[in-house]
Amino acid sequence: MKPLGPIPGGYSAIDGELAIAGRKVSELVEEAGRTPLFVYSRALIAQRFADLRAAMPERIRINYAIKANSFAPVLEFVSTLADGLDIASGGELEMVRATGFDLSRVSFAGPGKRDEELEAAIAAGVTLNLESANEARRALAIGERTGTTPRLAIRVNPDFELKGSGMKMGGGPRPFGVDATEVPALAREIIAAGCEWRGLHIFTGSQALSAEAVIDMQAKVLDCADRIAQEAGVALPKLNMGGGFGIPYFAGDEPLDIQAVGDALEERFRHLPDTLAEAELFIELGRYLVGEAGVYLTRIVDRKDSYGETYLVTDGGLHHQLAASGNFGTVVRRNYPVAIASRFDAEPTQEANVVGCLCTPLDRLADKAQLPHAEVGDLVAVFCAGAYGASASPSAFLGQGPAAEVLI
Numbered sequence: 001m002k003p004l005g006p007i008p009g010g011y012s013a014i015d016g017e018l019a020i021a022g023r024k025v026s027e028l029v030e031e032a033g034r035t036p037l038f039v040y041s042r043a044l045i046a047q048r049f050a051d052l053r054a055a056m057p058e059r060i061r062i063n064y065a066i067k068a069n070s071f072a073p074v075l076e077f078v079s080t081l082a083d084g085l086d087i088a089s090g091g092e093l094e095m096v097r098a099t100g101f102d103l104s105r106v107s108f109a110g111p112g113k114r115d116e117e118l119e120a121a122i123a124a125g126v127t128l129n130l131e132s133a134n135e136a137r138r139a140l141a142i143g144e145r146t147g148t149t150p151r152l153a154i155r156v157n158p159d160f161e162l163k164g165s166g167m168k169m170g171g172g173p174r175p176f177g178v179d180a181t182e183v184p185a186l187a188r189e190i191i192a193a194g195c196e197w198r199g200l201h202i203f204t205g206s207q208a209l210s211a212e213a214v215i216d217m218q219a220k221v222l223d224c225a226d227r228i229a230q231e232a233g234v235a236l237p238k239l240n241m242g243g244g245f246g247i248p249y250f251a252g253d254e255p256l257d258i259q260a261v262g263d264a265l266e267e268r269f270r271h272l273p274d275t276l277a278e279a280e281l282f283i284e285l286g287r288y289l290v291g292e293a294g295v296y297l298t299r300i301v302d303r304k305d306s307y308g309e310t311y312l313v314t315d316g317g318l319h320h321q322l323a324a325s326g327n328f329g330t331v332v333r334r335n336y337p338v339a340i341a342s343r344f345d346a347e348p349t350q351e352a353n354v355v356g357c358l359c360t361p362l363d364r365l366a367d368k369a370q371l372p373h374a375e376v377g378d379l380v381a382v383f384c385a386g387a388y389g390a391s392a393s394p395s396a397f398l399g400q401g402p403a404a405e406v407l408i
């Protein structure tokens with residue numbers, strides 16, 4: 001037996017079935033007309049924002065990193081709740097443009113920005129979080145050629161990382177950001193060249209569940225930003241402090257204590273150095289805002305036994321759920337929270353493997369899980385599917401195509 005991850009709060013059973021925002025999954029699937037289906041809940045996303053804002057200092061602005069989930073209705077809804085949006089490609093810029101969001105509240109990070117992407121972003125008034133000195137010079141040249149003043153911030157590759165984070169994005173040699181030691185000179189250079197100076201972006205990692213680690217990281221981010229500003233002799237109009245807030249995916253994971261993080265930040269904000277006194281301070285989050293508000297529903301199409309183990313074979317799989325299958329940056333595969341959605345309040349009576357329909361042994365949704373008895377036709381729910389599900393899975397693999405998605 002292998003344990004399943006913890007089912008997030010906010011879900012219930014109606015007539016024995018999983019209900020999302022008060023709606024039975026069988027009805028949702030019927031309305032959508034097919035499985036697999038991602039269901040995202042407005043109410044749960046709104047609740048998450050409200051809880052986060054209550055825990056954080058007033059002064060903190062909250063940006064949404066749209067790569068976590070860019071399904072148009074979700075993006076549109078989240079953009080009414082977030083202070084800004086973070087994009088990482090020209091394609092994402094077009095998605096944001098389509099929502100009508102104020103593009104001066106959008107910032108664009110990510111290595112390998114092409115000239116066309118830089119030009120589109122500069123023309124739109126998006127802030128570029130520069131990933132290298134070369135990118136800075138290309139952006140300035142494009143601004144010059146098109147007669148537009150680029151809004152530029154520098155993404156810093158700091159000399160520390162977010163401890164215990166799932167994906168490390170700073171500290172040591174990285175493709176992301178400008179090494180902290182090089183930033184003051186580059187800041188002076190781009191300010192002298194006449195850019196609209198937007199300050200610094202320091203993002204160090206993702207998926208941290210330890211409040212202590214996040215508090216430690218945020219303290220170091222503020223110190224690092226102050227050091228750079230002093231050395232460059234400039235003030236910081238903005239500081240994007242990164243994010244990294246994680247959600248529990250696996251058995252034994254405890255939710256991040258955001259109140260502790262907010263309290264520590266409040267305390268720090270009481271003695272901010274002069275360089276940061278006037279700065280707008282941001283955090284940028286993806287999965288924390290939307291991850292637990294999404295459920296992936298897939299139907300069992302076959303049930304079989306093989307050398308003593310039971311397999312529940314579904315019409316979904318890693319082509320929509322790369323992370324849940326254990327193939328998106330995990331070292332040891334562990335089970336996400338998974339349930340038989342059509343028998344949500346039934347007691348577990350069997351050990352079963354839930355697999356997808358792809359012809360590869362990588363396609364597993366739950367290994368040796370304790371589940372209620374389930375048959376062909378039953379629905380399986382994979383929780384924590386609101387972030388890095390549809391947007392981060394290879395839906396073209398084996399000709400399967402994307403899942404249906406709905407925001408309720």
Ligand SMILES: *Cc1c(COP(=O)(O)O)cnc(C)c1O
Pocket residue numbers: 065067068086088109203205206207243244245284285286287288387
């Ligand atoms: C991916 C990313 C995020 C969001 O990460 P989450 O783990 O989803 O919160 C934020 N900022 C940057 C720069 C990123 O690359």
